[in-house]
Amino acid sequence: MTIDSPGTNTESMAMSADTAGVAGVTRSRTTTILGAVVLAGAALWLFLAFGATDPDVRIVDGNEIGQFDAVRLMYVHVPAAITAYLAFFVTSVGSAMVLFKKSVWWDLVAGSSAEIGAVSAALALITGSIWGKPIWNTWWEWGDVRLLTTLVLFMMSLGYLAVRRLEGTAEERAKRSAIVGLLLIFNVILVNRSVEWWADSTIHQQSTIADAKIEDLKAFTLYYSILLGAAAYAWMLIHRFRLAWLERQYDRFGIDDAIVRRRAEGHTHSEGISS
Amino acid sequence: MTLFEEIALIAGKDLRIEGRSKVALNQIAPFALLVIVLFGFALDADRVALQTFAPGLYWMTVLLASILAVHRSVAVEAGEGAREGLLLSGLRPASVYLGKVVALVAQLLIVAIVLLGGVLIFYSASISDPVLLVTSLLGAVLGVGAAGTLYGALLGSQRARETVLPILLLPVLAPVLIAATRAFGDAMGTTTSDGWQWTQLLYAFAAIYCAFGVLSHGVLMEEN
Numbered sequence: 001m002t003i004d005s006p007g008t009n010t011e012s013m014a015m016s017a018d019t020a021g022v023a024g025v026t027r028s029r030t031t032t033i034l035g036a037v038v039l040a041g042a043a044l045w046l047f048l049a050f051g052a053t054d055p056d057v058r059i060v061d062g063n064e065i066g067q068f069d070a071v072r073l074m075y076v077h078v079p080a081a082i083t084a085y086l087a088f089f090v091t092s093v094g095s096a097m098v099l100f101k102k103s104v105w106w107d108l109v110a111g112s113s114a115e116i117g118a119v120s121a122a123l124a125l126i127t128g129s130i131w132g133k134p135i136w137n138t139w140w141e142w143g144d145v146r147l148l149t150t151l152v153l154f155m156m157s158l159g160y161l162a163v164r165r166l167e168g169t170a171e172e173r174a175k176r177s178a179i180v181g182l183l184l185i186f187n188v189i190l191v192n193r194s195v196e197w198w199a200d201s202t203i204h205q206q207s208t209i210a211d212a213k214i215e216d217l218k219a220f221t222l223y224y225s226i227l228l229g230a231a232a233y234a235w236m237l238i239h240r241f242r243l244a245w246l247e248r249q250y251d252r253f254g255i256d257d258a259i260v261r262r263r264a265e266g267h268t269h270s271e272g273i274s275s
Numbered sequence: 276m277t278l279f280e281e282i283a284l285i286a287g288k289d290l291r292i293e294g295r296s297k298v299a300l301n302q303i304a305p306f307a308l309l310v311i312v313l314f315g316f317a318l319d320a321d322r323v324a325l326q327t328f329a330p331g332l333y334w335m336t337v338l339l340a341s342i343l344a345v346h347r348s349v350a351v352e353a354g355e356g357a358r359e360g361l362l363l364s365g366l367r368p369a370s371v372y373l374g375k376v377v378a379l380v381a382q383l384l385i386v387a388i389v390l391l392g393g394v395l396i397f398y399s400a401s402i403s404d405p406v407l408l409v410t411s412l413l414g415a416v417l418g419v420g421a422a423g424t425l426y427g428a429l430l431g432s433q434r435a436r437e438t439v440l441p442i443l444l445l446p447v448l449a450p451v452l453i454a455a456t457r458a459f460g461d462a463m464g465t466t467t468s469d470g471w472q473w474t475q476l477l478y479a480f481a482a483i484y485c486a487f488g489v490l491s492h493g494v495l496m497e498e499n
Contacts, residue, residue, distance in 0.1 A: 099494070152446050152449050155442070155445075155446040156443075156446045156447065158442055159439070159442045159443035159446065162435075162438075162439045162442055162443065163429070163430075163439065163443065166430070166433050166435055166439065167433065167434070167435075168433075175494055175495075176429055176495075179425075179429060179491050179494070179495070180426075180429065180443065183447070183487065186483065186487075187446070187447050190450045190480060190483070191446075191449055191450055193450075193476075194449070194450035194453045194454055194476060195449075195450075195453065197453075197472075197473075197476070198453045198457065
């Protein structure tokens with residue numbers, strides 16, 4: 001397993017031209033633009049989610065029913081959940097690439113993606129729970145398949161991240177975490193199937209988009225927030241990947257470099273004395 | 276040597292160690308019984324509740340005990356160059372893995388049978404379908420053994436193994452807990468679910484994990 005293994009585009013993503021030679025910088029022109037787009041997009045998202053869209057109120061027989069302002073949580077919850085599953089999917093694909101192609105590049109992508117996935121899954125679970133309290137009248141619903149699957153997936157991602165932090169050489173750690181990472185996707189399917197049988201039915205909100213149950217601006221905001229979530233994921237992934245890359249370089253060359261510098265220091269020092 | 280001879284060799288080695296040290300019988304099984312008794316205290320010795328939840332409490336206890344059994348299974352390979360010995364033996368990684376699974380499953384079965392006695396006595400559980408009970412028990416223990424051996428080998432002699440193994444293994448075993456609890460519920464007459472359907476899931480789980488273990492054990496053996 002070498003860094004410059006053929007077929008892995010290591011240098012270009014790790015250090016593009018404008019950051020080359022600047023130690024410890026994970027920013028490049030691409031991420032600066034992407035970051036600016038995400039931040040500007042987030043401002044528009046805040047305006048749409050909390051200002052422009054109406055709360056969910058329907059009048060049936062003269063009574064106001066609906067989710068009221070709680071519906072706004074959807075614009076956080078849905079993108080967070082989708083981003084989490086996307087991120088773990090990338091982790092599993094990356095893990096397969098590590099095992100079959102012995103790619104260091106994919107190992108770092110898998111690890112970086114899993115960290116973002118864990119945070120997104122936590123965010124989806126927390127917002128879902130906050131939404132559940134007023135709508136389902138409970139913080140936690142045991143009858144819901146997607147809820148339970150996501151929770152177990154979150155737990156498994158913590159296990160994966162713990163395995164990444166175990167001791168050993170970079171190659172050992174890469175292989176070990178790749179096996180756990182590859183199993184993530186199969187475990188999610190197994191958990192999902194078994195919980196579905198177990199809970200018999202689900203009370204989760206069925207996809208509101210497909211049935212065109214929500215009106216235009218709300219649907220637009222939802223789609224938009226999903227896109228924004230994906231963009232934010234890409235932005236964070238690139239930065240986290242580059243940081244992981246720098247850490248790896250530091251592990252490989254850091255000690256040699258420090259020794260060279262100390263020798264140079266000693267040399268200057270002895271010169272100083274003799275003159 | 277054929278694959279089966281190799282498997283028997285590895286399983287025989289682990290079981291001989293167990294026969295002499297009796298860790299599963301003298302330490303893990305009593306621990307499991309203790310947990311069953313403590314659940315009785317926690318549920319205020321409510322006879323109806325204990326009888327109703329006997330399948331779930333039983334399987335939760337088996338999972339906790341299996342964590343200890345997996346640690347033990349890995350620990351016998353950790354010291355005195357045992358791992359290097361295995362590598363040098365020239366045995367196929369697949370047979371090493373399957374041999375360890377067989378030995379772990381045998382030890383878990385001892386624990387499970389002791390525990391079954393405990394549940395029948397302390398929770399006054401009754402068995403209405405013994406064939407289903409035995410079939411699902413075997414399937415569940417196979418699944419736990421297959422997944423446990425895989426994740427145990429993955430962690431190897433890591434110092435952090437004690438703390439990482441539960442967080443890694445328990446979420447993965449969630450489907451086994453669900454399926455085995457439902458199958459036992461049917462076999463003990465506490466639920467109306469179709470226990471045979473759940474038993475199929477248990478065997479599917481065991482098959483998937485055995486396949487993964489066989490495929491990945493070569494990579495894992497080289498590594499540690």
